[in-house]
Amino acid sequence: MEPDAMRVRLHLRRVRVVGVLVDLMERLVVEIADVRRVVRCPHCGFNTTRVHDRRRLVIRDLPTGGRPTTLEWVRRRFSCAECSERHWEDHPEIILGRRTHVTRRLARQLVRDVNIMSIREVTRRHDLPWHFIMGLTRSWSERVAADRRRRRRRVLLVDETSLRRGHRYVTVVINGDIGETLAIVPHRNSRALNTFLVAQGHRWLKGVRVVVSDGSVPYRSSIQQHLGHATHLLDRFRVARWFAAGMIEVRRRIQRIGPHGSRPAFDPQVFRSRYLQLTRFDQLPADRIEALGKVLAGRPELEAAWRMLQHLYGIHLATDSDQANQALGTFLEVYADHPLIEFEKLTGTLLEWGDEIFASHDTDRATNGRIEGTNNKLGVLKRIAYGFTNASNFAHRALLLTPGMATSP
Numbered sequence: 001m002e003p004d005a006m007r008v009r010l011h012l013r014r015v016r017v018v019g020v021l022v023d024l025m026e027r028l029v030v031e032i033a034d035v036r037r038v039v040r041c042p043h044c045g046f047n048t049t050r051v052h053d054r055r056r057l058v059i060r061d062l063p064t065g066g067r068p069t070t071l072e073w074v075r076r077r078f079s080c081a082e083c084s085e086r087h088w089e090d091h092p093e094i095i096l097g098r099r100t101h102v103t104r105r106l107a108r109q110l111v112r113d114v115n116i117m118s119i120r121e122v123t124r125r126h127d128l129p130w131h132f133i134m135g136l137t138r139s140w141s142e143r144v145a146a147d148r149r150r151r152r153r154r155v156l157l158v159d160e161t162s163l164r165r166g167h168r169y170v171t172v173v174i175n176g177d178i179g180e181t182l183a184i185v186p187h188r189n190s191r192a193l194n195t196f197l198v199a200q201g202h203r204w205l206k207g208v209r210v211v212v213s214d215g216s217v218p219y220r221s222s223i224q225q226h227l228g229h230a231t232h233l234l235d236r237f238r239v240a241r242w243f244a245a246g247m248i249e250v251r252r253r254i255q256r257i258g259p260h261g262s263r264p265a266f267d268p269q270v271f272r273s274r275y276l277q278l279t280r281f282d283q284l285p286a287d288r289i290e291a292l293g294k295v296l297a298g299r300p301e302l303e304a305a306w307r308m309l310q311h312l313y314g315i316h317l318a319t320d321s322d323q324a325n326q327a328l329g330t331f332l333e334v335y336a337d338h339p340l341i342e343f344e345k346l347t348g349t350l351l352e353w354g355d356e357i358f359a360s361h362d363t364d365r366a367t368n369g370r371i372e373g374t375n376n377k378l379g380v381l382k383r384i385a386y387g388f389t390n391a392s393n394f395a396h397r398a399l400l401l402t403p404g405m406a407t408s409p
Contacts, residue, residue, distance in 0.1 A: 010061075010071075012093045012103065021072065028067045032059075033074045034091055041080040042087055052079040052086050059094055060128065061103045068127070071103070100132045111140055115400055118385045134393065141396035148180050149200060152207035156227070157371040158219055159235075160188040161378055163388045170391055171196070171219075172371060172378075172398075176212060179370040184395035190218035190225075197226040210363045212371075214238045215353060233359035235368035236316050242349055243312040244278050249342035250305035251277060269295055270302070277306055280313050304338035321361045377401045 010017065015032050022029035038047050059071040073094065079086045090096075093104050102110070106126070113122045114137050123130050155176030162169045169188040173196055174181050185192040197205060211232045213219045223232050255270040273295045276288055284292065296303040311334065314327030328350070335343055350357070360366070378398055388394040 010064075012105075014091065015093065018074065024067075026067065028064055028069045029072060030069070031072045031074065034076070034089060036089075039078055039089055041078070041083065041085065043085040044080060044083040046080060046082040048078050048080045048082070050079045050081055052077045055088075057096075057101055059101045059103060060106055060126075062106050062109060073101075095136075097132055097135070100129055102128070107136055110136055111400065114397060116384070134396075137400070138393075138396045141399045145183065145399050148175065148182055149204070152204060153177065153182070154207065155210045155212070155366055156208050156230075157368050158193065158211065158213040158223075159368055159371045159375065160214070160216070161375050163382070163391060163394055168391070170394070172374065174371045174374055176210065176366060176370060179374065181374060181399050181401070184391075184398050186391040186395075188216070188218070190222040193219055193222040194226065197222065210366050212366050212368050214368070215242070215349075220356075231359050231363050232356055233363055233366065234353055234356045236360055236365075237367065237369070237372070239316070239353075239357055240313070242346060243309055246340070246343040246346045247277060247305050247309045248274075250301060250340055253342070254299060254302050270299070277302075278309070280317075281310050282317075301338065301340060304334060305340060305342070308334050308338075308340075308343060315357065316360060318361065321358060324358055324361055374401070 010030065010032070012032075014035050016035045018031040018033050020029070021031050038049050040046070041048050054077065055075050057073045057075050059073050061069040061071050063069055073091070076089050077086055078089065095102050095104055095107050110122060110126065110128070110133055113125065114133065117125075119130055119133055119137075122128075122133050126133075153175045157174040157176045159172050159174075160169050161172055171183075171185045171188050171192045172181065173183045173185070173193075183196045185196050205226055206229070208227055208230050211223050211227050211230050212235055213223065213232070214235055215238055220232065223230070251270060251274060255266045257265070257267050273292060276284070276292045276295070279288075281289070292306075296306060308331050311327050311331035314330070315324045318324040318327055332347075335347065378401070381397060381401060382388060382394075385397070
């Protein structure tokens with residue numbers, strides 16, 4: 001086999017094929033060398049051509065024609081005639097590790113595979129060490145994160161997710177303009193968010209105009225401390241859950257018609273309509289409205305709770321702050337006539353978070369929708385990896401799931 005033919009098949013720039021060492025059905029080994037004859041000394045900057053010695057390095061490459069391919073690079077060690085210092089040559093198409101070396105195109109494939117399968121599965125597929133693949137992922141993730149954080153952000157989204165269900169939480173920070181994940185910080189307290197915000201610097205923080213979070217008191221404390229100039233609002237989906245909680249509790253109390261263990265324990269008509277009771281009135285078809293009316297008839301507390309919920313929905317449906325205040329006033333009037341105990345906690349929450357809830361009308365209705373979509377992807381990542389115990393590894397892999405990986409290692 002001619003070396004020139006192998007050079008075409010390798011498609012590696014600045015590579016000269018010296019010869020084919022092994023050409024079998026099960027594997028291919030090719031000897032390569034750098035095409036340069038003159039290199040620049042990294043110590044003094046002068047050009048040199050004097051080769052002190054050579055060493056062979058085994059480089060893993062992508063399969064060629066379905067065969068595992070290994071490159072043996074004849075790496076030269078130069079001796080500078082100007083400063084007498086010696087140095088090893090580098091190559092733009094080769095990534096050197098401590099013990100494992102790969103071509104840059106194989107590294108790109110490894111990073112792509114890590115996004116869709118577990119690290120262990122990638123090690124089986126490419127026959128490479130686990131720590132090397134994780135180190136490559138970590139290195140590229142840090143470069144992606146650094147590039148994203150250099151650019152200023154107008155909208156910042158903050159939420160939490162767990163490494164495992166119910167415990168080991170982390171804080172997720174996302175660029176609300178385009179959905180890029182900026183950081184995943186261990187824990188969900190104010191210190192976690194403070195760590196990220198302080199690291200960005202004053203100029204970066206000044207560019208943030210809107211911050212969206214859930215109803216977390218530690219997050220609000222951190223946002224007020226470092227982003228006091230920005231508009232802080234609560235995610236409308238989280239607020240809607242608060243609104244619906246009062247309705248759910250009233251329905252649970254009213255639907256019970258017997259003690260635990262009795263048959264039937266619940267009023268089937270009330271129970272079966274539980275989703276209709278939580279739906280906005282403007283999204284119900286005519287037949288559903290008629291069915292809901294039959295359930296609410298003769299149950300004044302349930303009807304009052306449903307009316308209060310619809311008025312609370314009106315806060316976010318309003319086109320401006322004045323209409324939102326009218327919807328809130330109507331809710332308070334109904335609550336004054338029917339002071340249901342289940343809505344008592346909600347009224348206190350409205351007083352505590354009122355500014356953050358009503359701020360949605362001054363911020364083009366920013367929401368945490370992008371971060372909720374990212375959390376779904378993170379859930380898929382956790383299932384692919386069969387769970388995480390290391391928050392750092394989880395953060396590095398999660399950063400590569402969202403847009404922003406235009407280039408590669």
